[in-house]
Amino acid sequence: MRIELENISKRFGDFHALNEINLSIPSGGLTALLGPSGSGKTTLLRVIAGLENPESGRILFDGEDTTASDVRERRVGFVFQHYALFRHMTVFENVSFGLRVRPREERPSKKEILERVNDLLHLLQLENFSDRYPVQLSGGQRQRVALARALAVEPQVMLLDEPFGALDAKIRLELRRWLRRLHDKINLTTVFVTHDQEEALEVADVIVITNEGRIEQVGTPEQVYEAPANPFVMDFLGHVNLFRGRVHSGLAYLEGIELPAPEHHAAEDVPAVGYVRPHDLVLERKATGSGSIRARVERTQVVGSVARVSLTINGNHETIEAELTRDLFLKLALVKGEIVYVRPRNVRVFADDEI
Amino acid sequence: METVAPPAISARELTRRNTLSEPAMVRWLLTGVALLFLGLFLFLPLLAVFGQALEKGFSAYLAAIKEPDSLAAIRLTLLVAAISVPLNLIFGVAAGWAVTKFRFPGKNLLVTLIDLPFSVSPVVSGLIYVLVFGLQGWLGPWLYNHNIKIIFAVPGIILATIFVTFPFVARELIALMQAQGSDEEEAAMVLGANGFQIFWRVTFPNIRWGIIYGVILCNARAMGEFGAVSVVSGHIRGLTNTIPLHVEILYNEYNFAAAFAVASLLALLALVTLAVKSIVEWKMRSPRPAGRSAQCASS
Numbered sequence: 001m002r003i004e005l006e007n008i009s010k011r012f013g014d015f016h017a018l019n020e021i022n023l024s025i026p027s028g029g030l031t032a033l034l035g036p037s038g039s040g041k042t043t044l045l046r047v048i049a050g051l052e053n054p055e056s057g058r059i060l061f062d063g064e065d066t067t068a069s070d071v072r073e074r075r076v077g078f079v080f081q082h083y084a085l086f087r088h089m090t091v092f093e094n095v096s097f098g099l100r101v102r103p104r105e106e107r108p109s110k111k112e113i114l115e116r117v118n119d120l121l122h123l124l125q126l127e128n129f130s131d132r133y134p135v136q137l138s139g140g141q142r143q144r145v146a147l148a149r150a151l152a153v154e155p156q157v158m159l160l161d162e163p164f165g166a167l168d169a170k171i172r173l174e175l176r177r178w179l180r181r182l183h184d185k186i187n188l189t190t191v192f193v194t195h196d197q198e199e200a201l202e203v204a205d206v207i208v209i210t211n212e213g214r215i216e217q218v219g220t221p222e223q224v225y226e227a228p229a230n231p232f233v234m235d236f237l238g239h240v241n242l243f244r245g246r247v248h249s250g251l252a253y254l255e256g257i258e259l260p261a262p263e264h265h266a267a268e269d270v271p272a273v274g275y276v277r278p279h280d281l282v283l284e285r286k287a288t289g290s291g292s293i294r295a296r297v298e299r300t301q302v303v304g305s306v307a308r309v310s311l312t313i314n315g316n317h318e319t320i321e322a323e324l325t326r327d328l329f330l331k332l333a334l335v336k337g338e339i340v341y342v343r344p345r346n347v348r349v350f351a352d353d354e355i
Numbered sequence: 356m357e358t359v360a361p362p363a364i365s366a367r368e369l370t371r372r373n374t375l376s377e378p379a380m381v382r383w384l385l386t387g388v389a390l391l392f393l394g395l396f397l398f399l400p401l402l403a404v405f406g407q408a409l410e411k412g413f414s415a416y417l418a419a420i421k422e423p424d425s426l427a428a429i430r431l432t433l434l435v436a437a438i439s440v441p442l443n444l445i446f447g448v449a450a451g452w453a454v455t456k457f458r459f460p461g462k463n464l465l466v467t468l469i470d471l472p473f474s475v476s477p478v479v480s481g482l483i484y485v486l487v488f489g490l491q492g493w494l495g496p497w498l499y500n501h502n503i504k505i506i507f508a509v510p511g512i513i514l515a516t517i518f519v520t521f522p523f524v525a526r527e528l529i530a531l532m533q534a535q536g537s538d539e540e541e542a543a544m545v546l547g548a549n550g551f552q553i554f555w556r557v558t559f560p561n562i563r564w565g566i567i568y569g570v571i572l573c574n575a576r577a578m579g580e581f582g583a584v585s586v587v588s589g590h591i592r593g594l595t596n597t598i599p600l601h602v603e604i605l606y607n608e609y610n611f612a613a614a615f616a617v618a619s620l621l622a623l624l625a626l627v628t629l630a631v632k633s634i635v636e637w638k639m640r641s642p643r644p645a646g647r648s649a650q651c652a653s654s
Contacts, residue, residue, distance in 0.1 A: 078542070
């Protein structure tokens with residue numbers, strides 16, 4: 001189901017949690033709401049669910065205005081950050097809850113409930129835990145129960161608030177891949193909130209980046225990573241190095257090098273900053289034309305398959321970080337204190353007024 | 356590494372032992388003082404109550420309780436508790452629900468007001484009602500004209516009891532429900548449950564033991580309240596005397612055996628309350644809920 005948000009605003013006292021949000025969430029996709037804490041992403045999710053009422057704006061489910069409809073009528077599945085399982089009910093009772101509370105005429109028979117819940121427990125690999133209480137389950141199992149409970153009512157949309165936030169690193173990794181597979185299997189429009197960029201990049205079809213109650217960028221993981229709309233997105237999605245300088249008629253002059261910056265063709269000598277990811281810094285022993293910056297190796301560190309090199313540029317106290325493969329690093333045989341030439345690739349240039 | 360680790364651990368162990376356990380002397384002294392204190396000020400008086408009550412034999416004990424004025428006092432006390440405890444239960448659940456599940460202006464004021472009876476002397480609580488409902492009070496003349504008796508009558512006793520027992524259920528539930536948050540209620544709501552279902556199937560099972568805990572404490576106080584009730588009761592024998600007031604009258608008449616016999620009822624109530632309280636505390640601590648069959652059957 002397609003979800004559209006039009007001019008949604010929400011305040012808590014003086015705090016603008018959401019500021020004129022416009023967003024279209026595609027049907028059947030897995031969408032991530034990504035942003036730092038306090039950026040409004042959870043509020044946005046709760047507004048979609050109907051757990052919070054926006055002060056202004058409209059919410060459309062498949063083109064139909066649902067702004068005024070009650071949370072019970074929206075048929076959404078919601079997985080809470082801390083799962084919010086009913087602690088006095090068994091796994092089976094938790095999962096069947098949504099079916100058991102239906103009015104008599106809509107309620108499936110006992111047998112149907114049993115079948116549907118068992119199917120879900122099977123799908124989520126929980127068959128053996130049906131009689132357990134939440135306290136007797138691990139974090140990952142609780143999370144799957146929360147998912148099963150939300151799926152039991154056959155929601156039109158699935159909303160997950162920091163689904164992996166309360167789990168430890170290893171289980172997190174497994175569960176997010178599993179969530180992706182589950183989504184591919186049942187193809188339900190799903191929106192999840194996360195503050196972990198890696199999680200969003202790995203799992204989502206579409207990433208919505210939020211900041212201070214606004215949406216900074218919407219795009220596929222490739223789009224937001226490769227073509228960030230602004231410095232915030234660039235900075236939020238992984239490490240960046242900053243090169244200061246100026247732009248003038250489509251050319252950027254940063255730290256003594258010259259780069260094409262066609263998007264700034266109309267700029268007339270304005271201050272600008274170039275953003276480069278660590279893996280887009282190529283280290284060479286010899287300078288190649290005007291595209292290289294002379295730098296000094298300050299520190300080297302090999303972590304698994306990658307090597308990180310900290311460098312300082314002449315007369316500049318800020319260190320920059322380069323990342324290269326372990327093999328290349330060993331071939332270059334860099335030693336602390338040596339002079340190398342840094343050639344930045346894929347530089348994103350933003351004029352100062354965009355920052 | 357391995358050679359470094361063990362000393363580090365044992366050093367930590369050592370500091371822990373130093374901070375957490377005192378020399379045997381100090382331990383015995385502290386425990387002894389606590390036990391002596393409890394024995395002198397709590398256990399001995401309790402024994403004395405039963406000792407005095409049974410001083411003239413069991414038949415005298417029974418006779419003192421079966422005396423018509425004593426029976427009237429027992430009946431009145433039970434009536435007062437039977438009315439004030441359920442009312443405070445309803446109020447307590449409503450207050451707990453309102454304070455923890457909703458945002459509204461004046462919430463902090465409400466929480467503070469709930470605590471008021473704890474901070475005010477019971478005598479003052481009684482006087483408040485005399486001021487409001489008494490013959491010289493604000494509503495006195497109107498009540499008199501309509502022939503409604505509140506002060507020096509049963510309604511006044513009930514009102515005063517409700518006032519002093521006000522915080523017991525509410526405070527217990529507010530603390531419990533605040534600790535639990537409203538996540539489960541929200542989850543139930545998203546799953547389509549209506550307000551009634553949310554309360555009975557999600558909220559109530561979680562606060563059940565808290566309610567019982569509050570109710571037994573509330574009941575103990577309702578039956579044992581002296582100060583506030585004394586002010587509004589008028590001490591009319593056989594009519595407006597509750598158990599505590601009756602005990603005082605008997606005592607003032609130097610009828611010690613009878614006074615202690617009736618008092619022993621309250622002491623027994625205290626023992627029962629303590630026993631139930633311990634069971635409930637134990638239940639509240641155990642992670643797995645017991646007796647959920649009732650909840651299942653309702654579905």
